[in-house]
Amino acid sequence: MSHLDDEKIALIAMGEPAGSDADMEHLVECENCAAEVAAMSRVALVARSSVVEGDLESPPADVWSRIHGELGLTSAVAADPASDVHPPESESASAPAASAPVSAAGPATATEADAAEAAAPRHRARVRPRRRSSATMWILAASMALVVAIGAGVWIARTLTPSSAVIASAELAAFPDHPDAEGQARIDDDGDGRRTLTVTLDGDELVAGDYREVWLIREDGQALISLGVLDESSGTFRVPDSVDLDEYRLVDISFEPVDGDPAHSGDSIVRGELDFA
Incomplete structure (x- = not known):
């Protein structure tokens, strides 16, 4: 029983419509x-689940060099996968077909070969070890490089924020x-000089026509x-950079009528002084 080639296995694993009913x-x-x-x-699931919104930065070229050396890959996949180099064709495609063994009595006839194949246990073909081609190794290594690059980007973002x-x-x-x-x-x-005021207010009743x-x-x-x-009962507001909070220390929430007058109505609900201790 012939096996699926490595390229088809990779495409099926990534959800591509590459498999027939027979496959x-x-x-x-x-x-x-x-x-x-x-x-x-x-591998494909890990790579996809690690992607976040926004553009991803390409890892340095030496990342692929280290992966290439660690996995002992051939020179056919020495190029950085972040470039536009296409993965090489499967080694199995160019490998010469192995010749069938010939018995001392001469070559087997077609009928004899069919009978021998039918008599062979099917499970032996299932467990026969298969060597991954360079294309499969390229896909695995490229996915590993993607996961490493994304993880490094997330760590850097968290560290520098x-x-x-x-x-x-x-x-x-x-x-x-x-x-009440x-x-x-x-x-x-926020650590970068931007300040916000967050307030919460409970126990008041908003009168119709006021805010x-x-x-x-x-x-x-x-x-x-x-x-x-x-x-709402709470809200967050940006404090202008020009405001000196050592001077403007009182926080006030007021009822304001919808009358077009931007001045304070004089109807304060709550008020308190900021403590910087």
């Missing part, structure tokens, strides 16, 4: 071919007109900066 029947009967398809499928840190926080106390309200605020710094606005107010109360509208 599928062969995979059911041949444990050796089925095992190779399963192994190649696992600055971590965010809370640099200030405040408890927001309720004003007399809103005794309570809130919290915190300032985060809630988040403010930073100077300690003397003579200047204030609007950061935006709070639509």
Whole structure:
């Protein structure tokens, strides 16, 4: 029983429509071919599951050189797979066909050969070891290089990405007109100089026709900066780079009527002072 060639096994493992009904029947009967398809499928699955959104950077040329040397590959696949070099044809395609053994009584007739093949145990063909061709090794090694490159990229991205840190926080106390309200605020710094204010507000009831606005107010109360509208019970707002938080330490959330006036309404729900300790 002849086996599937290495290129067809690789294509079937990657989900390509390369197998005929006869090939599928062969995979059911041949444990050796089925095992190779399963192994190649696992490599393809790992490579696909490791891909993330965005462009991937090609690994340095010496990565492939090290893989090539570690696996002891032939010079036919010495080229970097990241280039546009196509994988070489299977070695089995160019290998000369082995001649059939001739007995002392002379060559066997066609009838005798057919009878001998039919009498041979079928399971022996299933477990006959098969040598991977250079094309199969190229696909396996290229998938390994892809996984290594993606893993290195993820590690570098995580290592170089600055971590965010809370640099200030405040408890927001309720004003007399809103005794059930309570809130919290915190300032985060992403490690690259960008700051955000996150606030939460509970216990207030939004009146129809009004909205809630988040403010930073100077300690003397003579200047204030609007950061935006709070639509839900919590929200995050970018703090302008020009704002000195040592000066604008008060966080305020107010009810604002839809009247076209951008000034503070004077109806504060909660307010608190940032603590940088």
